[in-house]
Amino acid sequence: MVSLSLGELISSHRSRRNLSLSDLAEMSGVSKSTLSSIESGETKRPSYTTWKKIADAMDIAPSTIINAFVDTTYHPKTLEIVLAEVIREGWEALVAKVAIRYLESPRIDTFRALDHIDGTARDTENKRIKRILCDSIITFTRSRGIPSYLASAxxxxxxxxxxxxxxxxxxxxxxxxxLLYTEHLYTEDRIDYYYKMGVHANILGLHDESIELCRLGLREDRTDSKQKASAYISLFNSCVYFGDIHVAAIYLKEYENSQYADFRKNHFRATLLAKKGQHEEAIELFRVCLQEAKKEGRISIVVDLMASYLEAGKTDELLRLIESEDQFLPEATPQHPYRMKTLAQYYRRKALCLISLEKFDQGFHSLSESIKYFKQLGTTSEVIDGIRLFLRHHRTNNKNLSFKNMEILEDICDNII
Structure with a gap:
């Protein structure tokens, strides 16, 4: 945003409206001598109240006048008032500008300024504004080497x-x-961060990183919590991915000992049975899980049950499961990333099953649904893999790419990165 000085703004708007200084003085309540001094540049830092009076009289947009005013002052109290105003109005570019100006003010202690911006960010409900304030602290503290505030932001x-x-x-x-600054976090926040990042990595399929992050949290955590139980789930899933069934069983036992363990205990037991090749026993236990789980919790069980049906060659059972979608598909797009990922995995497995049975149109539709959910989750690698499968099966099955499918792929590729 380009800033004009107040004098330039006054001259520009007076000329446009053909106003004399006397006219403006009468309209604004600011004396003619003061206006002349501001316009000539003799008065370089008029008060914010004076700016507001002139802006209101000349119908200058408040955001324009604030943008110009901020360049003229480092007065902490005034900048606090201005910051509160731009936050209230939702002027995002000005929030960043005022916050940085405040932090850079030589007229306030740096740590008091950081405390004020940090407290303002915590008290702000608008997430976009809150993030801008955090970014301001990050930019300021990173360049000045203040790790404690940088870590918190x-x-x-x-x-x-x-x-x-x-x-x-x-x-x-x-x-x-x-990760470079975790020692500067409070212990509870540090554990929370490790667990959240560990689960995050697991959802993205970064299993080695998930194991490392979750273990960092467990190393410090001496409590039993829902987050800790979620970490055990991520550790279990990652160990299963790497084929380390013995260690996965250890983490399953830890999960079962948590007061926050739920119906997923049987799900994970069935998963271990399937990984050991005991598909008949696994299938029976998966079916028990489906009966125990509520509708919103069934999709992840179904995904693993489908794999066991395929391994056991139970194609008819698999098709019957797909036909009963109304019993496990969510009625709306899930608002949890793990469930969204699981839904994407379901549609992919369903697609591969249908395509293998030469039900191409249904299979390609299901595959496009899978890609759509991976795209919503922002996992670019999975989206690309889905598109690759889509094209490969067209090629290997000598299917022409219809205009409809071209439109589907074009829509998927829009804003993919």
């Missing part, structure tokens, strides 16, 4: 951004910067 920003599923992969990468 990075942590707060991660918590804000983590809820935006469309940037889930990017948020994880940004969140990793905090």
């Amino acid at each position: 990075l942590y707060e920003r991660y918590l804000i951004e983590r809820d935006d599923f469309s940037r889930f992969e990017e948020t994880y990468r940004r969140g990793k910067e905090l």
